[in-house]
Amino acid sequence: MEFLPSLISRLDPSTTPGFILTLALFSGVALLTWPKIRIKFLEAKDKIEESETAQYGRQMSAMQSEIDYFKRNFEDLRQETRLLHDYAQYTMRSMRRVEIFLASKGIDFPPPPFKDYDQWVDGNLEE
Numbered sequence: 001m002e003f004l005p006s007l008i009s010r011l012d013p014s015t016t017p018g019f020i021l022t023l024a025l026f027s028g029v030a031l032l033t034w035p036k037i038r039i040k041f042l043e044a045k046d047k048i049e050e051s052e053t054a055q056y057g058r059q060m061s062a063m064q065s066e067i068d069y070f071k072r073n074f075e076d077l078r079q080e081t082r083l084l085h086d087y088a089q090y091t092m093r094s095m096r097r098v099e100i101f102l103a104s105k106g107i108d109f110p111p112p113p114f115k116d117y118d119q120w121v122d123g124n125l126e127e
Contacts, residue, residue, distance in 0.1 A: 102109045115123065 099109070
């Protein structure tokens, strides 16, 4: 145990040999503990990556459920729009046939008062 006080007295970092000895001592300790520290860092990194992966998985699952919801609702809207479009074509063909029939009989029928699109939208919003 006598060498311990003499070792401590030699660890004076104000002297060049003491600084080198102190540096060597701490470097040795660091080298001995580095594998343990490295393992702990790697384990922490793996845990962080696992939690981030799980979080991303939850976010992706939520986004997928929203996408499925939109697909279902937009399909309904597409079908409704298709029906409205088909009905608009049907009525326009019917009106055209009536106009042709009236013209063939020589009847001058005034056109119905149609609003342009902006007037129609404004009128529907007010109602």
